[in-house]
Amino acid sequence: MLMDKLTTGEMQRLSVEEFKNARKLPVVVVLDNIRSQHNIGSVFRTADAFRIERIYLCGITATPPNREIFKTALGATESVDWLYESQTLTAIESLRRNGYQIVGVEQTTESQMIDHFTANPHQKYALIFGNEVNGIDEALLPHMDFSIEIPQAGTKHSLNVSVSAGIVLWEFYAKLKNQSRL
Secondary structure, three states, X not given: OOOOOOOHHHHOOOOHHHHHHOOOEEEEEEEEOOOOHHHHHHHHHHHHHXXXXXXXXXXXXXXXXXXXXXXXXXXXXXXXXXXXXXXHHHHHHHHHHOOEEEEEEXXXXXXXXXXXXXXXXXXXXXXXXXXXXXXXXXXXXXXOOEEEEOOOOOOOOOOOHHHHHHHHHHHHHHHHHHHHOO
């Protein structure tokens, strides 16, 4: 069997303008005090891939334009809408008022494994990803509706935040794409 890579034209990718006008997955990402600008750029790129609504950059999380973010975002800062909010709690409260369910991606005493989570196609979700060292700020936990966790079977108990975002956004995309008519 002879296999060739697809050309850009064969992939039928959306232009930035088409992306901006396209139906989005009812998901926003909230980055809570992310230190690494490469992680931020990677989340932008993943957010573009799964066509989410927006990214909230909170606290110390850097914002575009930024050379280090651009290195890994590869143009996704142009397609994915984003907002900066100095206080993560302010972003969460605004999202709740706008009908989003607040979901922490964090290992907690009450977290459920993401592979057991059933997404409601009539619900909008705000997914909070925390700092690379400390995770989600503990003061935010009472403001979350629930938390989800990625199952892990190795010796480590955490994943890089951009890897976690890729896994979680894929799960939400897989569970919601048909209902969202993407």
